[in-house]
Amino acid sequence: MSLIEETIAAVRPLDEAAVREAREHQARLTKPPGSLGVLEEVSVRLAGLAGRCPPPLPEPAAVAIFAADHGVHAQGVTPWPQEVTAQMVANFLAGGAVVNAFAGQVGATVTVVDVGVAAELGPAPGLLARKVAPGTADMTEGPAMTPGQARQAMETGIEVARDLAGDGARCLLTGDMGIANTTASAALIAAFTGLPPERVTGRGTGIDDRTHAHKVEVVRAALARHGLLPTPDSGRSGTAPVTRPEAERILAAVGGLEHAALAGFILGAAALRVPVVLDGVIAGAAALVAAAMAPDVLGACVAGHRSAEPGHSATVGHLGLRPLVDLELRLGEGTGALLALPLVQGAVRVLHEVATFDSAGVSGKDPGRSHDTITE
Ligand SMILES: Cc1cc2ncn([C@H]3O[C@H](COP(=O)(O)O)[C@@H](O)[C@H]3O)c2cc1C
Numbered sequence: 014m015s016l017i018e019e020t021i022a023a024v025r026p027l028d029e030a031a032v033r034e035a036r037e038h039q040a041r042l043t044k045p046p047g048s049l050g051v052l053e054e055v056s057v058r059l060a061g062l063a064g065r066c067p068p069p070l071p072e073p074a075a076v077a078i079f080a081a082d083h084g085v086h087a088q089g090v091t092p093w094p095q096e097v098t099a100q101m102v103a104n105f106l107a108g109g110a111v112v113n114a115f116a117g118q119v120g121a122t123v124t125v126v127d128v129g130v131a132a133e134l135g136p137a138p139g140l141l142a143r144k145v146a147p148g149t150a151d152m153t154e155g156p157a158m159t160p161g162q163a164r165q166a167m168e169t170g171i172e173v174a175r176d177l178a179g180d181g182a183r184c185l186l187t188g189d190m191g192i193a194n195t196t197a198s199a200a201l202i203a204a205f206t207g208l209p210p211e212r213v214t215g216r217g218t219g220i221d222d223r224t225h226a227h228k229v230e231v232v233r234a235a236l237a238r239h240g241l242l243p244t245p246d247s248g249r250s251g252t253a254p255v256t257r258p259e260a261e262r263i264l265a266a267v268g269g270l271e272h273a274a275l276a277g278f279i280l281g282a283a284a285l286r287v288p289v290v291l292d293g294v295i296a297g298a299a300a301l302v303a304a305a306m307a308p309d310v311l312g313a314c315v316a317g318h319r320s321a322e323p324g325h326s327a328t329v330g331h332l333g334l335r336p337l338v339d340l341e342l343r344l345g346e347g348t349g350a351l352l353a354l355p356l357v358q359g360a361v362r363v364l365h366e367v368a369t370f371d372s373a374g375v376s377g378k379d380p381g382r383s384h385d386t387i388t389e
């Protein structure tokens with residue numbers, strides 16, 4: 014069996030007994046039931062993932078930034094030159110990017126993985142040299158990747174998840190760097206959700222109306238080129254689940270090498286039953302690929318934040334994920350995932366540390382008072 018098949022086979026549903034135990038435990042804690050809202054659901058899910066209650070605290074945490082370039086950059090979809098990808102990789106390694114500041118704040122390690130940066134990068138501490146190709150091909154002219162390149166990048170992501178977890182990480186966070194990757198993300202999201210390009214294509218790093226209109230047409234042209242445009246007679250409605258071979262075809266046709274690696278990273282984390290906090294639209298697009306290949310990966314996924322990119326809201330809606338933080342961020346790198354990390358950790362810490370009504374001698378609700386007379 015290949016590493017990808019092995020990993021997919023290891024992705025399993027949540028453990029129902031641990032889910033039940035966590036729900037029951039939450040109900041006994043010294044707080045009104047349900048008062049921690051979404052965080053209770055996060056804690057229950059992580060218990061189901063670990064197969065025990067309480068689950069391990071999701072720390073230490075590690076963010077992996079997958080970096081790659083995009084052939085579609087030639088179509089004028091972003092104002093930034095392609096060299097910025099490599100320059101930002103150098104910035105990450107020097108500790109000067111926003112992701113470094115946020116990682117430092119929450120004590121997460123930062124690993125940068127070159128899966129497809131166009132420029133040659135010299136060896137550096139913190140950089141994993143795993144270049145599959147010097148960027149993808151232009152998806153408007155042909156498939157962005159060969160099937161072999163997509164699989165190699167996916168395997169790299171699986172290996173990075175395995176190695177970080179092997180080094181002790183108990184929570185993995187997704188990061189990305191790749192100028193023009195919001196264009197590839199929009200194409201992936203349209204292909205998986207069945208939504209039209211104009212609904213899922215955003216302004217990325219910041220573009221004017223004219224460039225945005227052009228970007229939408231570039232996404233439409235790429236989808237049409239690969240038979241992925243949702244039309245009434247194409248059978249692509251977004252409601253029918255995408256099969257595994259089709260998911261791999263879509264990924265190779267319009268995805269990026271970092272999307273492929275991120276899909277592998279998400280699959281790898283889920284197979285190891287380690288939670289993975291997803292960053293924004295690039296991670297979301299990769300999660301669509303991973304979920305089509307192994308739907309149970311979603312049990313391991315926490316949507317860190319809601320990106321300002323319209324395609325991201327469509328993605329989390331499609332996947333049924335609820336973003337924890339909503340701050341109109343549109344940066345990537347792993348920044349939104351890092352901001353959400355303390356929330357995920359706090360959610361689990363509650364199961365470890367909060368007293369029960371019994372243990373603390375706190376009275377429960379008065380059973381003599383009817384619901385009608387109690388203001389909850
Ligand atoms: C200086 C700089 C730092 C970044 N850090 C993340 N991104 C983000 O922006 C890029 C995607 O946007 P688009 O598709 O519009 O090119 C990705 O590299 C993403 O990680 C950055 C972009 C820039 C310019």
Ligand SMILES: O=C(O)c1cccnc1
Binds near residue numbers: 293294
């Ligand atoms: O949502 C993201 O991750 C994002 C948005 C814009 C540019 N880069 C990344």
